[in-house]
Amino acid sequence: MDENYEPSRTDGEAGRVEKDKKKKKKSWDYDKEIGRLQVELAHLQAWIKKSGARIVIVFEGRDAAGKGGMIKRITERVSPRVFRIVALPAPTDREKSQIYMQRYIAHMPAAGEVVIFDRSWYNRAGVDRVMGFCSDKKAQRFLELAPRFEAAIVESGVVLLKYFLTVSEEEQERRFRRRIDDPLRQWKLSPMDVESYQRWWDYTRVYDEMLRMTDSNHAPWWVVPSDDKKRARVNCISHILQSIPYERVKFEAPDLGKRQKRPADFVEDLSVRHVVPDATS
Secondary structure (H helix, E strand, O other): OOOOOOOOOOHHHHHHHHHHHHHHHHHOOHHHHHHHHHHHHHHHHHHHHHHOOEEEEEEEEOOOOOHHHHHHHHHOOOOOOOEEEEOOOOOOHHHHOOOOOHHHHOOOOOOOEEEEEEOOHHHHHOHHHHOOOOOHHHHHHHHHHHHHHHHHHHHOOOEEEEEEEEOOHHHHHHHHHHHHHOOOOHHHOOHHHHHHHHOHHHHHHHHHHHHHHHOOOOOOEEEEEOOOHHHHHHHHHHHHHHHOOOOOOOOOOOOOOOOOOOOOOOOOOOOOOOOOOOOOO
């Protein structure tokens, strides 16, 4: 052995470090962490209702990157009247004749609301461009105007957060094949998903340009690596909570009082009722 060789740590120490890393990774409890974050989202909701804040959260990204699961974890324990999900279908002929941003403006939040866009005006820079639903000239014009549009949103007092979920080629293919094989997931696989699989590099080019041209100080893009869905959810929800300066609002517990007594003249209705059969017996 070279007499000048000085290992930074012994083989035994290196092994212990590796074991510690694995132990730390194994000890991470997703269910516990996502539950804690959902409690914080409930506190955020109470503050939004009291303060009249307006929040817009945009989710974009690769197909099968986990946008739907992310949004579900954000909204499943809060009120749909406060956290509204907007997932617009293909535009109608009338909407196609309007100013492009017009149908998105109609869904902006009022006081005390959070609007989550599951896909957004950035369709123009992604799927519309790749699939030829708009000209390259219109897409370029959109990329130039989008930061100005978002500046107007932010200047009006709205908190705007933009997240782009990434996934590797290998992981996307694994998820697509899982959808093909699983009847419970087959509905998730659309013709557009197949196109996005086949045109990976076309989408890579347009997404790279979109992120570069529409990242701004007032509305930056936040990229969420999503090969590990659970870590992506925890990381993204944590970032949302850190990005909004909310405060916990004290819950004023209502006084239920006393339930009224059964009236002396009450007669039970004995007419036949159609009761759902017990499927567990």
